Amino acid sequence: MVNDSKPGSHVFKRIAIFGVGLIGGSFALALKKAGAVQQVVGVGRSQASLQRAQELGIIDQIASSVEDAVCGADLILIAAPVAQTAAILMAMQPYLQTGTVVTDAGSTKADVVAAARQAMGQKLAQFVPAHPIAGRELNGPDAALVDLYAGKKIVITRLPENSADDVNLVANAWQQCGAIIHHLSPAExxxxxxxxxxxxxxxxxxxxxxxxxxxxxxxxxxxxxxxxxxxxxxxxxxxxxxxxxxxxxxxxxxxxxxxxxxxxxxxxxxxxxxDAQAIEAIYSNAQLARHNWITAIETAEKQRKDGGD
Amino acid sequence: MVNDSKPGSHVFKRIAIFGVGLIGGSFALALKKAGAVQQVVGVGRSQASLQRAQELGIIDQIASSVEDAVCGADLILIAAPVAQTAAILMAMQPYLQTGTVVTDAGSTKADVVAAARQAMGQKLAQFVPAHPIAGRELNGPDAALVDLYAGKKIVITRLPENSADDVNLVANAWQQCGAIIHHLSPAExxxxxxxxxxxxxxxxxxxxxxxxxxxxxxxxxxxxxxxxxxxxxxxxxxxxxxxxxxxxxxxxxxxxxxxxxxxxxxxxxxxxxxDAQAIEAIYSNAQLARHNWITAIETAEKQRKDGGD
CATH class of the missing domain: 1.10.3660.10 (6-phosphogluconate dehydrogenase C-terminal like domain)
Known part of the structure; x- marks a missing residue:
């Protein structure tokens, strides 16, 4: 399911990012460029990465603790390696205020949802799982790009517990990064x-x-x-x-x-x-399917650019 | 085995090319740019491709027959799909004059050598098998590039019957296209x-x-x-x-x-x-091996450019 509606200009007061590398850093840079956030606070395992992110203007502030990061944030993005998601959710849960929405950027979703169900307790509805389909081979704050998400897909795998407002808030942040919102179930x-x-x-x-x-x-x-x-x-x-x-x-x-x-x-x-015929049948079908796929991508890309925003 | 010697400036009088697409066309364009050939004659299944190659300046003349193509050539390149090599060798063999060297650009070599042993008879020594390690996904004369072979490897799989002079002549043509000569046996x-x-x-x-x-x-x-x-x-x-x-x-x-x-x-x-450890061991070994390979390629590329020719 695709949502092609244009983003409103919601401005976030304070966004907290767990993991200020390629994914989290690019998110912050894009939102800042769009004027969609007043303050970005970073939190993570590596003090060196946090300092570098601050030097690069990715974050405005390094959180002194998980509590400090989470308090007062209207949106929290978890952009750490996916195996750490459970521990991060567990650590933030006690400090999570009503009205704060948490999302993630993990490449797998069923395990993240299972971890959230374990970690979030009564606050489960505040967690909106998502996955941006964008990346590079490079990591760390220096790899972050302001346009990493331009024209890229974001798959939101919403929970039955999520409110429409919270899902829309997450979608809106990504749309302001230039991304296109899709919806799938975690299993899909x-x-x-x-x-x-x-x-x-x-x-x-x-x-x-x-x-x-x-x-x-x-x-x-x-x-x-x-x-x-x-x-x-x-x-x-x-x-x-x-x-x-x-x-x-x-x-x-x-x-x-x-x-x-x-x-x-x-x-x-x-x-x-x-069996030359059988081999050629497989190779030809693959070539054709790939050709059609590339053509479809290029057409969509052209439409997006011609649409101009 | 690598041969890094600088090419002499041998000028070919007449080169015949069977198959004037990406591979054969790029060979002709590079030799013409280097001033290494006086006349290029094209021969092939498709009259349209031959005419297009002539329009593009890849070939100077379209051969009226295999005999016409082969007679008077000092070098013949077979750049047709590899399954046609046997038929092409068979067709040219009767007209092949002493002093003409034949080479090919096939991606496999043991089968080409076997076909040559069947087709060439007493003229086997005149065939020097080779494989340029260069390509694109595009085909046909319009895909030909003057610098397709610059810095690329050419693997010559010489026959015991080949003379050193004939092997050197083939190597020289490719070197004048900017390529680097390697030697392997057909099986290797x-x-x-x-x-x-x-x-x-x-x-x-x-x-x-x-x-x-x-x-x-x-x-x-x-x-x-x-x-x-x-x-x-x-x-x-x-x-x-x-x-x-x-x-x-x-x-x-x-x-x-x-x-x-x-x-x-x-x-x-x-x-x-x-088994996380076993999976990571494979992934890490692959990442490291690929990193070392890319580094070696880039170093060689830099040395080639710094060497300047």
Whole structure:
């Protein structure tokens, strides 16, 4: 479900960001540029990152404690590695005031919702789970970009407990970053991203590791070219982050991995049989599907730019 | 084995190119820019492509027949889809004069060498097999680029029958296109490229086809983002060409596919067991190996540019 309505110009008084790296930092920069926030306060594990974020103008203030970060905020974004979400929710819960809305940026949603149900107690309705579909291989405040979310999708996986106002508030913040709001259930979200993001990451890591462990790895890398570079780009991503995502979305990952392994088994049989027609049918269908997908993306991108905002 | 010697300024009188698309066209454009050829004659299945190549200044003349193309050429490049190599060699063999050197640009080499042994008879020594490691997803004369080969590797898989002079002549032509000459045996070549190029293509095609056949394919593609785009870029390549390569290099492909499938089996077991440490070990090793590879490429690229030619 897509929501294409234009954002109103809600101005947030105080936004607290847990994790001032690429995702949280870009959120802050975009909202500041849009004039949508008066004050951004940062909180996180690394004092160096917080200081750097302050130098870069991403945050206005470093919180002295979780209590300090949370009190008085109208919106809180959790943009830390997804395995830390439960602990962060638990830590903030006691200080969370009525009227403060909490959201997150985790790449998996069913596990985040389960963690919220455990951690938030009576305040569960204040948590609106979401996932911005944007990223780079770089991390940290220096990687943050003011336009990281321009034209990108944000998937909100709202809880039955959430009020429409709170969901709209989260949607409004992301829309003011230039993003487009989509809605899925947590299970739908996790199944979709297992197929188009999480499995490809596993496949890319698996290939590079497999090659790197071969006795003649050095010669193999010597002849790897641009096709290999693009195919494995996502294997340059943070191993810690993708380990967490792989485990957090384990059931959907296993299902997609089994589907893919069966597909490789079919291709193996066609190769062994020298079945040129069957191989070409798979390659052609893939090429066509990808072509149609790219065309659809480019058309949407053009419409967005022509729409001009 | 690498040969880094600077190219002499050999000027070819007449070069015949079978297949005036991306590969053959870029070769002609680069040699013309270097002043390394007086006349380029084109031959191929498609009259439209030949005419377009002439309009673009890629070729000076369209051959009226294979005999016309071959006679008087000092160098012949076969740049047609690899499955046509045997038929092209067979067709030119009767007209091939002493002193003419034939080379090819096929992505597989053991099958090309086998075809040459069948087709060339007493003239086998005149065929020097080679493979330029460069490409784009686009095909045809309009895709040809004058600098496609600048800084790229050319793998020559010389035959025991080849004379040093003939090998050097082929190497010289490619060096004048800005390429760097490497030498491997046909079997070494095919094993290397099965791992770093042919298997990744199969894996990318397999994933896109697998997704495209799912009942909820439309939703999946809707949420696919830049990671998916890069991972599957090579699935935009010509299905016919990659069907031929897959079958031509079948034995090495099957070996690499089995190695990779075993790797996926190990990852599946780690996922199922929730073994975070084992998953992270694979992801981290892959990330590090890729980082080292990219660093080595960038260093080599910088040295090449600083060397200035």
């Amino acid at each position: 979200h996790d199944a979709v991203f297992a197929a188009v993001s999480h499995l490809p990451h596993l496949l890319a890591y698996a290939l590079v590791d497999d090659i790197a462990r071969k006795p003649h790895a050095e010669r193999l890398f010597q002849y790897a070219a641009s096709g290999f570079r693009d195919f494995t780009r996502i294997a340059g991503s943070s191993p810690e982050m993708w380990r967490d995502i792989s485990l957090a979305n384990r059931d959907a990952m296993l299902q997609e991995l089994d589907s893919y392994t069966a597909q490789l088994g079919r291709l193996r049989a066609h190769l062994l049989a020298g | 070549h095919d094993a290397v490229f099965a791992a770093v190029s042919h298997l990744p293509h199969l894996l990318a095609y397999a994933l896109v086809d697998d997704i495209a056949r799912k009942p909820h394919a439309e939703r999946l593609f809707q949420y696919a983002a830049s990671g998916f785009r890069d991972f599957t870029r090579i699935a935009g390549s010509s299905p016919e060409m990659w069907r031929d390569i897959s079958l031509a290099n079948r034995d090495a492909m099957l070996q690499e596919l089995d190695s990779y499938t075993a790797q996926l089996g190990r990852l599946r077991a780690h996922l199922l067991a929730g």
